Each structure stands twice: as C-alpha cells, then as structure tokens.
Amino acid sequence: MKQAAMIGLLLAAVVASAQTAAHPVKHVHAIAQTQRVPAMPRYRFENFTTANGLPDDHVFSVLVDGDRVWAGTNNGLAEFENGEWKTYTTADGLAHRAVLSLALDKRTGDVWAGTMGGLSRISAGRIDTYTQLNSGLSNDVVYGVSVEGENVWVATAAGAGRLNTRTGEWSLYNERNTPMVEIWAYGVSAAADKVYYAIWGSGLLELNQKTGVWDKYDDPDGENEIVLLKDQGLIHEIVTSVSYVDGVVWAATYFGASHYDGRFWHNFLTKDSGLPSNFINSIKGVDRDRAWFCTDKGLAYYDGANWAVYRPSLETGKAEMTVRDAAGKVTEIPVETAPAHNYILGIDFQGPDIWVATAKGLSHGVYQR
C-alpha cells in the first residue's frame, strides 16, 4: 500500500514537472524582449554535400585531426584537407562503404574506421582491414571505435572487443565474460583507467582497466518507459553513445541523456532541460560540465547550466538557434545558418569550431563568438 502511494506521488510529481518544465515554441522569447541571455557559442555553418565534394549526404560520423577532417558517410570515407575532399572506398581497401564510427590515434595520426563490414585502419593512405573472417573481430558491424594507448576498442553487433596493436591479440567481451545482457554494443569510450560501453538494451558497461573488473549501470526503472526515479541511475537501458571525459561519463539513450561523475547521476530529458529531443544518437563531452548532444531534432550544447540548440526549424526549415537559461527561459537568437539537417549523428571539435555529421550533409560550424 505504501509502495503504491509512493509510486502515485512520484507519477504526480513527474506529470507536474513535465507541465512546468516543457517549453513549447509559444514560450520562446525573441531576443529583443530579453535583457540577459546567456552567452552561448554562435556559429556560421558551412555545409558540405555531394554538391561540393562529399561522397554521400548521409554522414554517420565525423573526426577532426588538426587541419584534416574525416567524414564517415554511407558511401565511403571522406578526407577534407586544404579545401579538397578525397574519398576512400572499398576499392582502396576500406572494409565497407558505410562508415559508422571514427577514432583517431593521437600519437600516430592513424584513423580507425568502424564500418558495416569490418574495422579499417587508415595510416598515411594505407588501409588495413580487420573482419570477422580474417581477424579476431567478433562481428563486421562496428558501431563504435575508440583508441587508448596501443589498444583499439570496438563496439560491434556481437559484443565488445579490444585489439592490442602491438601483439595483434584480440580480446572479446560479451555475455559470457561480462555483465552484458544484450550483445548489441553501440558505442565505446576508452581511457587509460576505464572503458565504457553503450549497450543497446543492456545499459552502460564499465571496465576498470586496473582491476579488470566489469561493472554495469542500469536504469533503476528497468525497461519501464516512464521515469520514476530520476537521477537515481542511468536514464534508460537503450544506450546509444557514451563519452568519458575528465572522469565523468556522459551517456546518450533514445530516451534522454545521463551524466555520472562516479558518485551522482544527473539525467536530462526534454521536459526539464534544453534537450530538443530525448532521442539521442550521439553524445560528446567537452569536460566535466559541458557536452554536445546529437539528436533527431537538432544539435544541442549544454554548458553546465544553459542550453543552446542549433538546427533548421522543424516547421519552416529556416536556420534556428535557441538558448535556454538555467531558469528555463528560452530565447530565440537570430541566425543565418544552421547545420545541414536536424537529424544529427555526430560531432567533433576543431579548436573553437565544430564539425557536425547529419543525415543530409556535413556541417562546419565556424565559431563566431
């Protein structure tokens, strides 16, 4: 009886929260009407499509390495340098035309590409490919890749894996040797101390590299689609992306995002944050407080208190930027440009600039102020 009452109270609280925190368009203030809009980064977006050199408009992933930019598209891996695009295809040895994920070995400059047909290393123009037939890779669908020291960590449709590039040894992680329930690994973020895996339907997995012990973080509400216990744990079991930075984990799901500092969880939903959508394809932390969210309804940036959203308007298609301050007040910022599409799949940073992978092109956000 007590339990039922508690759930009832929680549900009431959730509904109330949703009513007050949501900020439909009618609540957006024009910039002229507000005095104190948080200073959020502004960009002039230059968009690349097949019309100006990209091999395909559907861009799954983007990676910046100094002056070079890599775009993983549905039709090859594109490299942008000195204002020109060069495309690598299966004819060059690329594992598959669809490049889902990218990672940089910062020490060597080698690029690792997770594709629909295996894992490829691009090293000064030479491509070496690892597949489930010619190597220890568990599955050819490589959703995520991350480089840590001499190890390359992969998230595949059949579990997780690690390639030691020095010895060539493959180690596989799946339901047999980790707490992974589903083996559909979507994303990975590896560091010297810990490795995190985003598992579609099986929460967030953590490997302590020092002890070799795996831990698992689940949604305390289980597979319940209604959030009963906000900030008590992971927001949802369907984790699509993870970013481990400065000892903090940023996790994206199709039902909101989570921030975990090793002690406390903080979750983000559209109803009580500036997230434009709970459907998040990818997440990238800047530091402990700041992160970028790639959603199906635009690109969002969170600076620890305020939010900014960049997208073509869902109604008109015109460039749109909105800022939501810590109090929940949303202000529209007049802008001329926006990312190529509101369906955002990935982001990377180039100094103050950003590069954004979308379903309809690659966008270079040139920092304005």
Add this chain to the structure above:
Amino acid sequence: MRRRLGEALLGAAVVCLALLLRYGATTVAAEPSLDITEPYASPLELLLSPDGSRLYVLCQGTGEVRVLEAASGRELQAIPVGRSPRGFFFSPDGRRLFVANSWDDSVTVIDTKSSAVTATWKAGFEPSSVVEDGAGKTLFVADRIGNDITVLDAATGAEKETLEAGRGASYLAMTADGRRLYATHVYPNPTPHRTPPESEITVIDPVRAQVIDRLKLESIAGAFHVALSRDGRLGVVAELHPKNLVPLAHVEHGWAFVDTLTIFGADVSSEPGRTVEVPLDELDRYYARPFGVAIAPDKSRIYVTHGGSDVVTVIDTRRMLAYVHAHREPFAEDLSASAHYVVARIAVGKNPRGVVLSRDGARFYVANRLDDTISAIDTRTNRVTQTIRLRGPEKVSALRRGEQTFYSAQYAFQGEFGCANCHIDSTFDGLQWDLEPDGFGRDIVANRLIEDLRGTEPFKWNGKNPTLAVECGVRTEMYFWRSQNYDDLRLADLVLYIRSLPSRPNRFRAADGELTSAQERGRAIFNRTVDKLGQPIPQGNQCAYCHSGPKGTNQKSFDVGTKKPTDNSGLLDTPQLMSVALTAPYLHDGSAATLEEIWTVYNPHDQHGRTNDLTKDELNDLIEYLRTR
C-alpha cells in the same frame, strides 16, 4: 721405379683433373673443419666516426661492435652488445652509438668516448635498425617482427609510441636536414592471393613522429637499405623484384628475380611521391640481392652491394637519371638498361652487406659478412685497396661453408638467385610460387620458414622429399638453379647449416613459459578430444594429433579439405608450428591471409580439425595459443 712414379703421378693428375671437372675448383680447396666452436665475427654493418679516423663494425656473429683504426684496420676495441645485432647509428653529435639487437628486442647505448655501454633500452619485436632525430630527442627503431617503428625518448629510452610500417620493417635513413625519415621492409605487405607483391617506403615526419606518406613499391618483395643524398633530392632503395606469379620454368632474362633499385625524390621527378624502378642486372648476368646502398657526397656515384654475387655495383648517377628522364617506364624488366648507367662491378668478399663512404667520398668500405673481411675501395679507381681481416677463426668450418653456399647465387643459371633470395636472412619471403615440376599453373605453394627443422621431415608440401639433402640437392639443381649444382660435400655443409638454424625467440610466450589465460584456454581447445556437443573428435580431426610433438607435426600427410582445382593432390605434409604467428599467409598455397581464415574460410566441413563448434572468442583463444608455438 721412376716410370712407376711417373705413372702414379700421371694417374693422380688424371684423378685430380677428373675431380676438378666433376666438382669444380672449390672442391679441392681446404677441407672445412668440423671442430670450430669460436663464433665468426660476421660483420654486417659499418659506420665511420665523424672525424673518419675510426671504423665501427657491427659483428652479428659475435654480438659486438668492433672499433678499428680506419687507416690501418687495426682493432682498437670490442664492445659486447646484445644478441644478433642488426643495425647501428651514431647520434648526430657523435657522442653516442645506438645498436639494435634483433634477438634481444633491445637497443644498446654506447658512450663513444669511453666505449662504455651506458644503457640498454627495450624496443619492439626484433629491432633491426635505429636512427636518432637531428635534435637528439627521439629515437626510431625499425622492428622486423613487429612490422612497426618504435619511437623512444632519446634521453630515457621510454617508449612514446609505435608507428605502423611495412611488413618486416628493417631499414631506416634520415635526410641530412632531419626533416624526413624513410623506412623499408623485407617482407611484402599483404595483398590478395595470387596478386603481385607490394611493398612501401614509409615516410615519417620525425618531428611529429608520424607517418605522413607511403610510397608504393609495386611488385617488390624484399626492400633493404635506403640511402639519401646529402641535399635530400635523391633517395635510393635496394630491393628484390620476384616473378612468383609465373611458373619457374623460364629462369633466364630475369624470370625468377630481377635485382633493382627504386629511386625517388626531386631529382627523379617533380611529381611528389613518384618512384622509379631501375634494374641492376645484365641480359646474361645477375647481381643477386642488392642490399647496402651509399650515395657519394657529390651525388655522382651510387654504390650498391650484392649479397648473393660478392660484388659492388657502381652507378653513374647523372647517366642513370638521364636514362630515366629520357625513357618511358617500366624499365625494371629491361635488362639492357643497366648498361647505360652501371660503370663498374667490383669484386669483394663473401656476402657483402653494409657499406659506408668516407666523408670526402674518396673511399668506401664494405662489410663482407661471410668471410669476416672489410674491403676498402678507392672511389677514383674503383679498386679494392685494402682487405681488412677481422679477428676470429681463420679456418672455414663446415657450417660456415654451408652458410656461404646458402647465401651465394653462383650456383643458379647466370647467377640469378640463391637460397637466401626466397629465405631472406634464412627465414622465408611471404610469397607463393608456381614451381615447374607440378605443371604450369598447378600446385601453387607458399614458402615456409626454415628454422629448427630437425624432426620435421619430410619436406615439400607434398611430403615427397624425405631429407634436406634431397630437398636442397637434386631437386634444387633440377628445378631452381638450372645450372651447376654443388658437390656432395658442399651439399652436406649446406644441409648442416640449414639444420643448425635455431628458432627465434617467441615474442608471444612469456619468458618463463607461462601462458596467459587466453593461451591456456586455447591450449585446451588444441588438445581436446571431445567437441562442445560432447561428441568424440576423430583422431585425425584433433589438432594435437597431426600437429603433435614439440615441433607441432607428426610428419605425416593428410587431406584437410584445402585442395584447390589447380592442385594435383589434396594430400599434404603436416607443417610444423614453430613461429607460426610470423609466417602468413597460410595453408599450402598461401590462400589463407591470416590464421583466422584457415578456419573461418577454409574449413567449412571440419576436415582441418573440428572447429565449427567453436565461438569466435574460443577460436581467438586457439589462435592465441598457436602464436606461442
């Protein structure tokens, strides 16, 4: 009495003449000794001190750097280093000498003033050469088994990173301005089955310590030293161009090997990254296995040692470049081309390897690895002015003579190639060959490692050669050399040498022999007799039955379901497993690019061991265990 003596002498002379005709002049040379245990110096590489007064000799056989007085050849010092050293390098300030110890996976640091070893640093798998950057901050080490370049902090030896290089990364050269580092490799990079081999010149930015380009060397398998002109406008690589895709039926005109150089740089072409391959052979004479390269300070001459022909080739650079600029590629197979730019062939000692020029370019030295001598050559006259004999056994042992035979190309038709062409540095070449006796285009066979062969008989993939004497004797004479073969004594010595080759240290097995948990699990799979469904595995389908014993072979032949339409028989000799991790590609015809493919692609019916009940991680465990063999 006198008449009898005369008859006896005449008879003896006839016998001697007959022996001479039968076995050649070498047979009547001094009998090789079987009781020499002292190691030969086996000089491999040379350096001159910055002031030119001292000649540093890297002695692979004794594991030393010997310091000689350059003018007289007198030995001043011998500095012990690691096992089987393969390359060394002076720091730009001349204060330190770095030595790459290939079997110890280390770099020895020597203070050149005191000749003391000041440090020994860990490097990658089988360090083969070492170079320090111009600023003295970073050390680059080419690792032959690691296929990479280890980047070390030049002050502490701490590893910074490893750079992916070509397969069998072995030789390095830095431009004089320190802006570019070039690396070559002795085994070809992986390519699809039965396609031309491919190698690369790995171009590194030493300041960023990153690979910035890879110059493709098409059809090259076995690239050795790379040298750069002082102005950095000309680069030269010594290399082998094998013809492994065609039957080995037509040996003349370079149909087994062409010995070539790849040249690159601004002098060669204004097109960045363009390489040009030029032949060193002549229409009816080959200069086997070019190895060491040096470019004269004024760039007028290029000197190339030929390890199989005991010769140094002298090239007129201007004429070579003029030829290249005036003609359309390809020239590599036009054996008349070399007449346009080769100006001298200088006979030196046995198995000449490293070469070093004096700073003024007036003379150069060549390390003759298999007779323990150094040839000093006057570049004005192109004549050997001095032969320095290194300290060591004076007699030639039977083993040594066998090694000399192994590395010599003199037995093949027109001196085209020798054992070491396909067994590079007594290993393998990573290629597949179409050997004639099986019929053209039939029975394609992958080359095999020849270390630790005792107890692995019979030989050949079809198991038809019961002994090494058969493998290396009649068969080789008929099908490979197409020419005079060695006599029985020389064959015996060659067999002795091959049988003496030890297995190299296994990098995937802990020094104490203890296996990792993955390797242990793999061993259990290797030794299992029951599959995961609880069904007994037939004896012939158990890994440990065919691949039994310490060498991993029961020396019998089996049909493991890998017969191709071009194969005459599916019955194959069980290959040994020692160092199996290093010898890709796999299967008798090299069709499996990796160990994994043996089972993921070529074992659909479990004929090559019961493996189709295994999960991917279990197969990975099995492979981890195999890599420890």
